[in-house]
Amino acid sequence: MxxxxxxxxxxxxxxxxxxxxxxxxxNENPMNIFDDVQDGPILRVAIMGLGSYGNRVAEAMMDCKRAKITGVISGTPSKIKEWQSKYAIPDKNCYNYENFDAIKNNPDIDAVYIITPNALHHGQCLRVAAAGKHVICEKPMAINAKEGQEMVNACRKAGVKLLIGYRxxxxxxxxxxxxxxxxxxxxxxxxxxxxxxxxxxxxxxxxxxxxxxxxxxxxxxxxxxxxxxxxxxxxxxxxxxxxxxxxxxxxxxxxxxxxxxxxxxxxxxxxxxxxxxxxxxxxxxxxxxxxxxxxxxxxxxxxxxxxxxxxxxxxxxPHVTHQTTQMDQMAMIILDGKKPIIxxxxxxxxxxxxxxxxxxxxxxxxxxxxxxx
The missing domain is CATH 3.30.360.10 (Dihydrodipicolinate Reductase; domain 2)
Incomplete structure (x- = not known):
């Protein structure tokens, strides 16, 4: 396709x-944002939606200093098996769209990156927030502003971050x-x-x-x-x-x-x-x-x-893979409280x-x- x-x-x-x-x-140092990936805790991420862009993000994250894939959420068992083999993901960190609320009790996952069709973002975000995990959502964040605001409100109420995939x-x-x-x-x-x-x-x-x-x-x-x-x-x-x-x-x-x-x-x-x-x-x-x-x-x-x-x-x-930089910077936003330029x-x-x-x-x-x- x-x-x-x-x-x-x-x-x-x-x-x-x-x-x-x-x-x-x-600018004498235009790349300083990329040199600014500070040592610190690793953001442990579950990818939700294992399609073409999910694969692109996952491959880029292999070069991240502050973010790592530790879980997957998918409706396709064969894809889960492929990802487990490639990224060394244990069975206990693999979920489908019916049972992923159980991430609430999984200390191996800090955040979920939602990379599914647009209309699914709203409901999935609300469930991830209710599970107490940070949300990274691919753009557009929803199908209208009303849904988007509800996502913001849900994450704020749950005390978790909501970031949008603006690479x-x-x-x-x-x-x-x-x-x-x-x-x-x-x-x-x-x-x-x-x-x-x-x-x-x-x-x-x-x-x-x-x-x-x-x-x-x-x-x-x-x-x-x-x-x-x-x-x-x-x-x-x-x-x-x-x-x-x-x-x-x-x-x-x-x-x-x-x-x-x-x-x-x-x-x-x-x-x-x-x-x-x-x-x-x-x-x-x-x-x-x-x-x-x-x-x-x-x-x-x-x-x-x-x-x-x-x-x-x-x-x-100089070119740096966008998704690598994005995930390192988002890890620092979530874990270190860093303020992005945009x-x-x-x-x-x-x-x-x-x-x-x-x-x-x-x-x-x-x-x-x-x-x-």
Whole structure:
């Protein structure tokens, strides 16, 4: 099955020649976040959902200093056996979707990383929280803001952390562009563009099933431009407009979006113009421009290497596997109380869900929808 995961990997490997072949180093130590993995206790993680992305996370975690796979949760016994062999997971740390509440009594598991279809996140998160374990949930955290807020509330009540799998919040080029923007290198920000899309394959996959996905391209790939607009601009949007186009109503049934263009308005007057689509390939680009300069990233959110440059030249900081860095940093957030440069908590996820809810509303009504994040 050709998925977004496959597409992002191929796109980043095959990135074309970009302008500004000369380079410069705007920060003497741009990789300091990666050098900052301090010795300390290990976060013991159970992976829930052993599909393609679950496998990617697991393989990346083999290089982690502060996080380790100690358990699995799956509805497929054969997958559990494979993972047990590969990651030396004992029988007592293996669960299915019916009995995983028993992790409450398992001291070998500190956190559960939920990597299942979107519509399952809410219920699974509530159960993990009730078991007293920290939750790491793949994005989108839920299928709407109401469910997302309920997840936040449940984790807060249980006294556990809820983190969302925003791997780009720890990526070196992303953090360097954010640093340059904060330090005024681009002057007053004026405009952001985010393009997120590819041609989706298998029409029977869960990402095209509204009951499991909660939507279509917006939930899967468009959320990158939503989230990116927020951390690149450095403000929270106050309104949204959107337009939807559907060329294949058989493949993209009611409630499953094929292509949506949307615009976000920010308090300072910055406008973000973004595209989310399952119908056009090779769309993975961020562009931020201010009065004094610009930053561009293409690929901007693929698995790497990320390619980036500004009006002064290339950045292209050294590539580190995103999921390795993410899990080490999340271990320090959970165990050490570390504060990330760009938030990855449940409240961050709810903000994106509020924007997605408003985009769907604006696409239907044709009107500008106010946002209060």
């Amino acid at each position: 050709k998925s977004r995961r496959d597409f992002l990997q191929k796109l980043t490997v095959g990135a074309g020649i970009l302008p500004f072949a000369f380079s410069f180093t705007p 780009m919040h720890f990526e070196a080029n992303t953090l360097e562009v954010v640093r340059l923007r904060k330090e005024g290198e681009f002057g007053t920000i004026k405009f952001f563009q985010g393009l997120s899309g590819f041609k989706i394959g298998d029409p029977t996959q869960w990402r095209l099933n509204k009951a499991l996905a909660g939507g279509g391209a917006m939930m899967d790939i468009g959320i990158y431009s939503i989230n990116g607009a927020r951390y690149m601009v450095g403000e929270e949007p106050v309104w949204v407009t959107a337009q939807e186009e559907k060329t294949d109503p058989v493949k993209f049934k009611e409630g499953v979006d094929e292509t949506i263009t949307f615009q976000l308005g920010f308090p300072s007057g910055v406008i973000a113009s973004c595209l989310s689509t399952y119908a056009i390939s090779y769309l993975d680009k961020f562009f931020l421009v201010g009065e004094k300069g610009f930053a561009e990233m293409q690929p901007s959110t693929g698995y790497g290497p990320i390619k980036s440059w500004t009006n002064k030249g290339r950045l292209d900081l 938030p990855v908590d449940g409240e961050e996820g709810v903000k994106d869900m509020k924007i997605i809810d408003a985009i769907f509303e604006a696409a239907k009504s044709g009107k500008r929808v106010p946002l209060k994040l």
